[in-house]
Amino acid sequence: MAGSDDLEPIPPANRTLSWYDITSLWISMLGTRYGIPFPVHLRSAFGVRGAHVPSLLRSLVACGWCGIETWIGGQAIFLLLLPSSLKQSWFAQPLAWLGISVLEFSCFLLFLFIQLAIIWKGMDTIQVIEKYSAPVLILVILWLFSWAYIKAGGLGEMLSTPSRLDPTHFWYVFFPSLTACINNWSGLSLNISDFTRFVRSQPDQVFGQLGMPLFQGLYAFTGLAIASSTAVIYGRVISNPVELLSVIGGSALTKVIATLGIALTTVTTNIPANMVAPANALVSLSPSSFSFSRGAFLAGVLSIGFQPWRIIQSSENFIYTWLVSYSTIFAPITGILLTDYYIVNNKVLDVNALYSADPDGPYYYLGGYNVAAFVALIVTVVPTVPGFLHKIGILAEVSEAFVAIYDNAWFFGIFLASTIYWLLTRGRGKSKVRVDPAMSEPLVS
Incomplete structure (x- = not known):
């Protein structure tokens, strides 16, 4: 099966990320164990060809x-x-017709160009x-919190x-908001193996995950x-x-520093979370046409639309029309991947077969597609x-049951998809699956 250097598994000796890098970045065990990216991980559950479908959905x-x-x-x-x-x-x-001004659109394009220039330098720059x-973002937040504390007259007034x-x-509104909050991180959770494949060890990966609930909270x-x-300070x-x-x-200097802080934190969130997945998906789809940089560049251009x-x-x-809507797709994909890796495959993958169209x-299934998934x-x-x-x-009117399903799409999707996939794949043989010791390491018990 045609491949690309950008998608090759990363041997443990070539992995450079530590727990601090993962904490700064925030289902990554597989990425660290096998060194494979998200589009390759998908091949286990969806097939070597079928994996393009969920990969492109994630990319959109x-x-x-x-x-x-x-x-x-x-x-x-x-x-x-x-x-x-x-x-x-x-x-x-x-x-x-545009909804914004020419000036705002120009600033939008300027910031996009800055990110594309960084992408062109490669992942090492990122x-x-x-x-x-991460330290800059913490300082900006602490400064704003201190300002609000003083101006509002204490924590009691702030709250x-x-x-x-x-x-x-x-x-x-609670349950759809809860679904939205979970789904806010579901995309990065899906393709976190794109990053943990570079992590040096499972302890680094596991310890680094603590950064997500800590800093998100x-x-x-x-x-x-x-x-x-x-509301206390300005009345709104x-x-x-x-x-x-x-x-x-x-002052002008204060505004420049604030802008740099926002730009720095936005760039380092946007590129890893939202440009890496489309780039890897396009490389997986057509290795001869796309490199990582070209894929990320195209993702940036498509974002305008x-x-x-x-x-x-x-x-x-x-x-409702953004966060909750794509949870209807991400939740079942997550459920299928988790069930496939932990239950169906018992955490054992044949890395070489993931890169083969034999x-x-x-993982070839039926013409390269896993019908069960x-x-x-x-x-x-x-x-x-x-x-x-x-x-x-x-639709002006629908059953309240359908509204409830949509509002709770994450919970509904991950449970139902996991169950269906498990029922359809029970007893699937694993006699062909082999593990290359050079590409994996023991899991943390």
């Missing part, structure tokens, strides 16, 4: 997120660096920037904003506290940190469609 969502993150970086340039006179000119007037971005939801309405609390404090809630920094103002400013123009759009190979995926996705069509206004 990543392109959308790439656009959202790039929009945030572009807004930092627009709000913090440009002079007021320019922002009041006709260049800053929104165009009806790794270097990543090491310094004094009353709830705007009655108990009944709270539960109505810290960012969530400080973000909520700071946003709540703005400002949840966008870029907008808040522009309202705070300060998602018009991210429309996705995040309201919480309704962002949660019809007699264990696609049946599980399709059967799980179909019940979520009516709820999605209702949320975006195509």
Whole structure:
């Protein structure tokens, strides 16, 4: 099977990432054990050809997120660096057909170009920037938290904003919001093996995972506290940190430092989380046409088509028509992969066979496609469609059951797909599966 150096398994001796790198970055055991990337991992469950389907689905969502993150970086340039006179000119007037101004779109493209230039330098450059971005982000958050603490008059005042939801309405929005929060990280969770394949050992990978709940919890609390404090300080809630920094103002130097901080943290989030997956997917799809850099470049260009400013123009759009919607696909893919690796294959993969198109190979299945995986995926996705069509206004009325399934799509999808896949693959033989000792290492008990 045609391959590319960018997708080759990484032997333990060539792995350079430590627990700190994974903590700074945040189902990675497989990546560290076998050194294989996400598109190759998919071949075990979906087949050597069928793997392209979930890989490209993951890539499309990543392109959308790439656009959202790039929009945030572009807004930092627009709000913090440009002079007021320019922002009041006709260049800053929104165009009806585009939804934003020429000036905002130009800042968006500028920030995209900066990221593409970094990508062209290679993953080593990203790794270097990543090491310094995490401390910078922590400093920016601590500075904003300290400012809010002083201006609001203490932590009690910062958290004094009353709830705007009655108990009944709270539960109505809680579960879709929970699904959205989980799905916010599901994409990176799916293709985390793209990164852990470079990790030196399982202890580094396991210890590094602690960075996710630790820092995510810290960012969530400080973000909520700071946003709540703005209601006390300004009389209105400002949840966008870029907008808040522009309202705070300060000297030109302060604005430059703030912009650099936002840019640095956005770049080091966006490139690993949203450009690596599409790049690897395209390399896997056509190794002769794409290198890693070319794939990432194309992902950046495709992100423009998602018009991210429309996705995040309201919480309704962002949660229901973006975050919850793609959980209908990511959840079943996750369930299938977990079941395939831990239950069906008992954590044993034949790395050489994953790179082979031999019809007699264990991952060739039926013409290169594993029918069981696609049946599980399709059967799980179909019940979520009516709820999605209702949320975006195509269907005026649907059964409350379909709405509930859609609002809880992550839990519904991962459970149902796992169950169906397990039932369809029980007793599948493993006599052909071999393990290359040079490409794996013992798991942490």
